[in-house]
Amino acid sequence: MEAPCTKYSPEERKQLKETILPLLGDLERVGLELCRSPQQTEELVAETVAKACEKFHTLRDHSKAKQWLLRILTNQFISKYRSKKTRREITYDEASEEPEQFSLFDELSQPVFWWGNPEQEVITKFVDNDFREAIGLLNEESRTIVIMCDVEGYSYDEIASIMDIPVGTVRSRLSRARSELQKKLYNHAIDMGWVSNRGVEQRTTADENE
Amino acid sequence: MKTNREIDCREALKLIAAYVDQQSTKSDSKSLEKHLESCRHCFDRVEFEKMLKNRLKGLKLDTSSSEMSTEVRRFLEDL
Ligand SMILES: [Zn+2]
Numbered sequence: 001m002e003a004p005c006t007k008y009s010p011e012e013r014k015q016l017k018e019t020i021l022p023l024l025g026d027l028e029r030v031g032l033e034l035c036r037s038p039q040q041t042e043e044l045v046a047e048t049v050a051k052a053c054e055k056f057h058t059l060r061d062h063s064k065a066k067q068w069l070l071r072i073l074t075n076q077f078i079s080k081y082r083s084k085k086t087r088r089e090i091t092y093d094e095a096s097e098e099p100e101q102f103s104l105f106d107e108l109s110q111p112v113f114w115w116g117n118p119e120q121e122v123i124t125k126f127v128d129n130d131f132r133e134a135i136g137l138l139n140e141e142s143r144t145i146v147i148m149c150d151v152e153g154y155s156y157d158e159i160a161s162i163m164d165i166p167v168g169t170v171r172s173r174l175s176r177a178r179s180e181l182q183k184k185l186y187n188h189a190i191d192m193g194w195v196s197n198r199g200v201e202q203r204t205t206a207d208e209n210e
Numbered sequence: 211m212k213t214n215r216e217i218d219c220r221e222a223l224k225l226i227a228a229y230v231d232q233q234s235t236k237s238d239s240k241s242l243e244k245h246l247e248s249c250r251h252c253f254d255r256v257e258f259e260k261m262l263k264n265r266l267k268g269l270k271l272d273t274s275s276s277e278m279s280t281e282v283r284r285f286l287e288d289l
Binding site for chain 2: 013014016017020021024025026028029032033038041042045046049104105109111117119120123126128131132135146149150151152153155156171174175178182
């Protein structure tokens with residue numbers, strides 16, 4: 001890792017250090033949210049820092065250093081782990097305006113019955129790790145955008161800048177990613193017996209009535 | 211002054227994601243909120259999406275807890 005940095009003057013190296021070091025914790029956190037494995041995260045962060053050192057002279061606005069580093073990290077993550085299947089899905093994603101959406105709410109809510117909100121009851125059954133597992137099943141692009149928006153809380157504009165895509169694409173990818181995520185969550189809920197294929201089981205209501 | 215347009219469930223559905231993400235325009239928020247006052251189904255949908263989003267927000271890890279990249283950290287410190 002020494003090599004790319006020898007091209008910088010001592011002053012530039014100081015700047016490099018002062019820019020990246022305070023943000024290393026952010027890179028590790030987002031890296032771990034994306035990879036879930038400390039070992040893979042460490043690799044990803046090392047590659048990100050190496051790339052950042054190499055391209056440091058291209059960073060003009062130092063107030064945007066965090067977004068710039070996150071862009072390198074997410075690009076690195078996506079290109080490293082992306083599969084062939086993912087590539088095909090991207091073309092489909094950009095091509096179709098409104099792909100078929102899966103909605104957990106539509107599957108679980110029962111507008112006919114006025115008592116309770118079965119869809120909300122199901123959500124309370126999930127533990128944090130169930131959500132992490134479901135996010136981990138998404139392809140790299142979808143995982144990245146869900147983590148950036150829902151977990152990290154970045155705005156659409158910030159995500160557009162980090163992922164280097166138009167805001168409209170942020171919206172459409174987010175919508176597709178959530179649809180995929182909700183489908184995974186639904187499958188998990190079925191596996192766990194929290195819902196039947198025909199909708200939410202009436203067990204909770206029945207228990208309450210006893 | 212333009213009063214907010216009445217929207218139906220189909221239009222409301224399109225506004226919900228940005229609303230839950232707190233990324234919608236003021237006028238979209240107002241139109242949607244007006245619809246939610248009279249539509250329990252869309253109201254429940256918004257509540258559900260908010261609840262789900264809130265759970266995902268809770269997955270954010272603690273930055274200080276990760277002390278992994280010791281080599282990278284040392285490399286940067288020695289620059
Ligand atoms: Zn409605």
